[in-house]
Amino acid sequence: MENLLRPLIVVGGSLALTLLIGWATDRLLCKADNRHPETPLWGLLRRGRIPYQLVLCAAMLRGSYDEAELQQDHEAGIGQTLTLVLIGSAAWLVIRITAAIVETSYSRYARMHRDPARVRRVRTQVTLIMRVVSAVVGVVAAASMLLTFPAFRAAGASLLASAGILGIVAGVAAQSTLSNLFAGLQIAFGDMVRIGDTVVVDGEWGTVEEITLTFLTVRTWDERRITMPVSYFTSKPFENWSRGTPQMTGIVFWHVDHAAPVQAMRDKLKDILRECPAWDGRAYGLDVTDTTPNTMQVRALVTAKDADDIWTVRVKVREGMIRWLTEEHPYALPRVNTADALLPPSRTNGDRSNGNRPNGDRSHDGSRDGAVSRRAYEPPRTGR
Known part of the structure; x- marks a missing residue:
C-alpha cells in the first residue's frame, strides 16, 4: 500500500500544485490587465500560461521523482525525459515573455507616433528582432538538450578543437544563406524597406507583406505573392513608393487630333478632378508634350495621397476625358x-x-x- 501511495502523493501533489500556482498566476494577470487596460503587457503574458505550467510541472516532477520510487529500473530514462521537457518548456516560456514585452513596446510606440512610415519601420524591426530571439533561444535550448547526454559531453572537447575548421567549411557552404541573413539585419536596421511599403521589383508592383531573415514576400495588386531573397534588396535597385512621403504624382496620356480644344480639355480636367474623391487637391495640369504627323500627345498631371489613390485618379481622368471628347468634341479624336x-x-x-x-x-x-x-x-x- 505504501508503495502505491507514495507515487500517488508525489505525482498527484506535483500536478495539483502546478494547477494551483498556474491558476493563481493567471488570476493575478487578469486583475492587472483590468486595472491597467492601457498596457497590453498583462494580457499578452497570459499567452504563456501553458509553457509556464509545463515548466512548473516538469521542475516539480524532476525534483521529486527520486522520492516517488516509481519505475526505479527506468529512473535514468524518465529523469532524462523530464529534463528535456523542462528545457524545452523553459525556452518556449522565454520566447512568449519576450514576445509580450516587444509587442507592448511596439503598441506604445504606435500610439505615441502618428507617422505611418516610422510605425512601419519599428514594426519591421520588431518582427525581425523576434525572429532573431526565437532562433537564438531555440539553438541554445537544442544545445542544452544535447549536452544532457553523456556521449555529447564526451565529444564536446573534440568538437571544440575542430570548431575553427568546421566554421570555415560551414561558412563556404552556406555563403548565400549567410548573405541573406546579414541582408535581413541590414534591412531591419538600415530602414531600406518596411512591412507595408509599396515597392516595384522586376516590373511588379505590390506591397511588402512579410520580411524574415532570409526572404521577403511582396503581395501584388492581383493578390499574387512574390517571394524574393532579402539580398536582392541590398544588391539591386528597386522602387520604394512609400519612402519618405507616400504622396504621388500620376501621368495620363492621350493622343488626339491637332484640332483638339486643349484649353477646354484643361477646364474639363479640373471638373473631373473635383468629382473624384481620391484626388488630394495638391496640383494638376494639362499640356501638349509631343506631336506626330497625324496626332498630338496631351499629358495630364494629377496628384494623390498614396499609390492606391493615384491609380484611381488616373483611371477616372482617362475615362472621363475620353467620354467627354466622344460626346462633345468627336472631331478631336485621332482619325485615319x-x-x-x-x-x-x-x-x-x-x-x-x-x-x-x-x-x-x-x-x-x-x-x-x-x-x-x-x-x-x-x-x-x-x-x-
Missing part, C-alpha cells in the same frame, strides 16, 4: 484619313515661286480643301 490628295490648280510661275495659293486657299472646285489637301502638296517645313 483615307481621302485622295487633291492636286493644286494651275498657277503662274510667280505663284509657284512664292508658294501661295490664289483665291484664299480654295481648291479647283471652288471650296476650301482643308488641312489634308494642303498638306498633300506642301513641302515639309524646316526650322521654326
Whole structure:
C-alpha cells in the first residue's frame, strides 16, 4: 500500500500544485490587465500560461521523482525525459515573455507616433528582432538538450578543437544563406524597406507583406505573392513608393487630333478632378508634350495621397476625358484619313515661286480643301 501511495502523493501533489500556482498566476494577470487596460503587457503574458505550467510541472516532477520510487529500473530514462521537457518548456516560456514585452513596446510606440512610415519601420524591426530571439533561444535550448547526454559531453572537447575548421567549411557552404541573413539585419536596421511599403521589383508592383531573415514576400495588386531573397534588396535597385512621403504624382496620356480644344480639355480636367474623391487637391495640369504627323500627345498631371489613390485618379481622368471628347468634341479624336490628295490648280510661275495659293486657299472646285489637301502638296517645313 505504501508503495502505491507514495507515487500517488508525489505525482498527484506535483500536478495539483502546478494547477494551483498556474491558476493563481493567471488570476493575478487578469486583475492587472483590468486595472491597467492601457498596457497590453498583462494580457499578452497570459499567452504563456501553458509553457509556464509545463515548466512548473516538469521542475516539480524532476525534483521529486527520486522520492516517488516509481519505475526505479527506468529512473535514468524518465529523469532524462523530464529534463528535456523542462528545457524545452523553459525556452518556449522565454520566447512568449519576450514576445509580450516587444509587442507592448511596439503598441506604445504606435500610439505615441502618428507617422505611418516610422510605425512601419519599428514594426519591421520588431518582427525581425523576434525572429532573431526565437532562433537564438531555440539553438541554445537544442544545445542544452544535447549536452544532457553523456556521449555529447564526451565529444564536446573534440568538437571544440575542430570548431575553427568546421566554421570555415560551414561558412563556404552556406555563403548565400549567410548573405541573406546579414541582408535581413541590414534591412531591419538600415530602414531600406518596411512591412507595408509599396515597392516595384522586376516590373511588379505590390506591397511588402512579410520580411524574415532570409526572404521577403511582396503581395501584388492581383493578390499574387512574390517571394524574393532579402539580398536582392541590398544588391539591386528597386522602387520604394512609400519612402519618405507616400504622396504621388500620376501621368495620363492621350493622343488626339491637332484640332483638339486643349484649353477646354484643361477646364474639363479640373471638373473631373473635383468629382473624384481620391484626388488630394495638391496640383494638376494639362499640356501638349509631343506631336506626330497625324496626332498630338496631351499629358495630364494629377496628384494623390498614396499609390492606391493615384491609380484611381488616373483611371477616372482617362475615362472621363475620353467620354467627354466622344460626346462633345468627336472631331478631336485621332482619325485615319483615307481621302485622295487633291492636286493644286494651275498657277503662274510667280505663284509657284512664292508658294501661295490664289483665291484664299480654295481648291479647283471652288471650296476650301482643308488641312489634308494642303498638306498633300506642301513641302515639309524646316526650322521654326
